[in-house]
Amino acid sequence: MSQAVGNTALAYARVWHVVDAKQRVMGRLATNIATTLMGKHKPIYDPAADCGDYVVVLNAKDILVSGKKAEQKLYRHHTMHPGGLKEITFNNLQAKDATEPLRKAISGMLPKNKLRQVRMDRLKIFEGSEHPYEANIIIQHGVKKD
Numbered sequence: 114m115s116q117a118v119g120n121t122a123l124a125y126a127r128v129w130h131v132v133d134a135k136q137r138v139m140g141r142l143a144t145n146i147a148t149t150l151m152g153k154h155k156p157i158y159d160p161a162a163d164c165g166d167y168v169v170v171l172n173a174k175d176i177l178v179s180g181k182k183a184e185q186k187l188y189r190h191h192t193m194h195p196g197g198l199k200e201i202t203f204n205n206l207q208a209k210d211a212t213e214p215l216r217k218a219i220s221g222m223l224p225k226n227k228l229r230q231v232r233m234d235r236l237k238i239f240e241g242s243e244h245p246y247e248a249n250i251i252i253q254h255g256v257k258k259d
Contacts, residue, residue, distance in 0.1 A: 124157045127235075128166045129249040133242075133256045135172040138179055139218055146170065147222035150232040163228050169246050170238045171256065174211035178203060188217065212238040 130149055134142055148154060152164035178186065186203040207214055215238055223229045237246060 124155070125164055128251050129169065129246060130166055130252045130254060131169045131171065131244075131246075131250045131256055132254045133171050134215065135175040136177060137255070139176050139215060140178075142176070143215065143218035143222055146236070147219050150219070150223065150235060160224070163231055165232055165235060167235045167246075167249070168237070169244055169250065170212075170215065170236070171242045171244060172240070173215050173238050174207070174240045176207075176215055188214075211240045 132142070132146065146168050149168050150165045152158050152162075152166065155164055157164055183203050187200045188203070188206055189198060189200050191198050201209075203214055216233075216236070219236060220229070220233055223232055237244065
């Protein structure tokens, strides 16, 4: 019997997950998505190996934040010019692009290494409930079937 139990192509196969973000709290949802993107839910998880799955997030415009974060949470970036610190609130960022707050939350929960962008490329976020990956989906989390 082989001792290399988890090192098969089937163990590293990528599964497509779909998550409905409607009326879900952003932070708790982002931690679960980051875990799936890293592959920590698999028994073959290795921090140096890229064994995570694809995640499709639907209804990102209906995501919730707790407390007064909608008005008080600030996203900052610098333009690299003197005095170029820019700030935008959660509400304004969500009005500009409804997918961006969730994308930033998930990106902040992934390890800061060379695999971060590779893992973020497997994340597909949509404002509504329509998406072009219907044929790929295997696992559905909180999605109502019609």
